[in-house]
Amino acid sequence: MKVLCLWHATEDEVNSIRKAMPRGTEVVAPKGEYFSRYESTYSELEAHAVDADAFIGFAIPNGLIEIARNLKLICWLHSGVDELDLQLMKKRGVKLANVRGANAVAVAEQAMMLMLSLAKKTLLKHQAARESRKLFPLWGDEHRSAVLHGRTLGVIGAGSIGSRIAKDAKGFEMHVLGVRRNKGQPAEYVDSMHGIDELHSVLPKCDYVVLATPLTKETNGFFGKPELNAMKPTAFLINVGRGNVVQEKALYEALTSGRLRGYAADVWWDYDSGRTMPRSYFTPSRLGIEKLPNVLCSLGEAHNADDVRERDIEWGIQSLVEFAAGKPLTREINVELGY
Known part of the structure; x- marks a missing residue:
C-alpha cells in the first residue's frame, strides 16, 4: 500500500x-x-x-x-x-x-467568544477605553450589553461542534434548543431537539442563534429572509458553519434595517465557482457586511488553536x-x- x-x-x-x-x-x-x-x-x-x-x-x-x-x-x-x-x-x-x-472544542470556544463579544459590545467598549472616552448616557440602548444568563440559544446543526456549543452554553445557564436533520438523535446538553421542518417555530424563541451546519446542496443558502424575519429583532446570529449557508443580501438588509441586532462569523462567502483547494472561507462580502458596526468577524481562525x-x-x-x-x-x- x-x-x-x-x-x-x-x-x-x-x-x-x-x-x-x-x-x-x-x-x-x-x-x-x-x-x-x-x-x-x-x-x-x-x-x-x-x-x-x-x-x-x-x-x-x-x-x-x-x-x-x-x-x-x-x-x-x-x-x-x-x-x-x-x-x-x-x-x-x-x-x-x-x-x-477534531476541532469541536476550538470552534465551540470561538462561537462562545463571538457570542459574548457581540453581547458585551467588546470592540466598542475597548475602543472607548483606549480613547479615554466615557460612554454616555449611562444605560443608553447603544451602549448597554446583552446577557447570556437565562437566555435561549438555538443551535442549528447539533453535530459534534453544535453539541459542544450547547455544553458550553450551559455554563451560562442558557436554555438550548437544537435543530438537526435527524431530531431523533439526542444531544446531552440540548433541552429540546427539533427537525429542520420546525426551524421557523424555533427561531422566534431564540435570543441567540448559532449556525453550525455543514455546507451541502440542502443547506446552501437555506438561511434567508424568511428565517431572519422569524428571529427576534433583538437577537444575535453567529455563524461558525459555512458562510454560504446564509443569503448575503437578506443578511445585509436585516443588519442595516434594524431587523437583526448583530451578526458574527468565522466563516464567510465563497464566490469561487471552480475547484480550488483549500478555500479561505473568508471572502469579503460584496456588500461590505464585515464593515458594519453591528458585525464581528474572524477570518476562518476558529480551528487555529x-x-x-x-x-x-x-x-x-x-x-x-x-x-x-x-x-x-x-x-x-x-x-x-x-x-
Whole structure:
C-alpha cells in the first residue's frame, strides 16, 4: 500500500504514519521549499499520486484525483468536505474520511467568544477605553450589553461542534434548543431537539442563534429572509458553519434595517465557482457586511488553536489504519449527503 501525504510532512509525521501502518507500507511526502507547509502543488505531487492507494492531507491541488489511478481512500484533515468533488469520488469508488469533531472544542470556544463579544459590545467598549472616552448616557440602548444568563440559544446543526456549543452554553445557564436533520438523535446538553421542518417555530424563541451546519446542496443558502424575519429583532446570529449557508443580501438588509441586532462569523462567502483547494472561507462580502458596526468577524481562525493540528493528523492516521485492516471507517463521509 502506498500513502501520499499531501503536505510537507515532517519526518516525525511521516514516521508516525509508517509505524501505525502494516509492514511494507510506503509513505511519501513532497520535499523541498514551500510557501505553506500545509499545501503543495500538482507538480510536486504528480509523480507520487499516479500509483498512490491513499491520500492524507489538508489540501488537494486541482487535477490530482483524476490522475491517481489506484486511489481508494482520501483522509481529509478537515471537518467540512464541501470543497471536494464528491461526485468524482462516487464515480471512482473512492472512500472519504474526515476528522469531524477534531476541532469541536476550538470552534465551540470561538462561537462562545463571538457570542459574548457581540453581547458585551467588546470592540466598542475597548475602543472607548483606549480613547479615554466615557460612554454616555449611562444605560443608553447603544451602549448597554446583552446577557447570556437565562437566555435561549438555538443551535442549528447539533453535530459534534453544535453539541459542544450547547455544553458550553450551559455554563451560562442558557436554555438550548437544537435543530438537526435527524431530531431523533439526542444531544446531552440540548433541552429540546427539533427537525429542520420546525426551524421557523424555533427561531422566534431564540435570543441567540448559532449556525453550525455543514455546507451541502440542502443547506446552501437555506438561511434567508424568511428565517431572519422569524428571529427576534433583538437577537444575535453567529455563524461558525459555512458562510454560504446564509443569503448575503437578506443578511445585509436585516443588519442595516434594524431587523437583526448583530451578526458574527468565522466563516464567510465563497464566490469561487471552480475547484480550488483549500478555500479561505473568508471572502469579503460584496456588500461590505464585515464593515458594519453591528458585525464581528474572524477570518476562518476558529480551528487555529492548540492541539487541533496534532489531533487532525492523529485521526487521519486512524482512518488509514482502519482502511488497511479492512475495518469500517469510523469517520467515513456519505458522499451522497456530503457529511
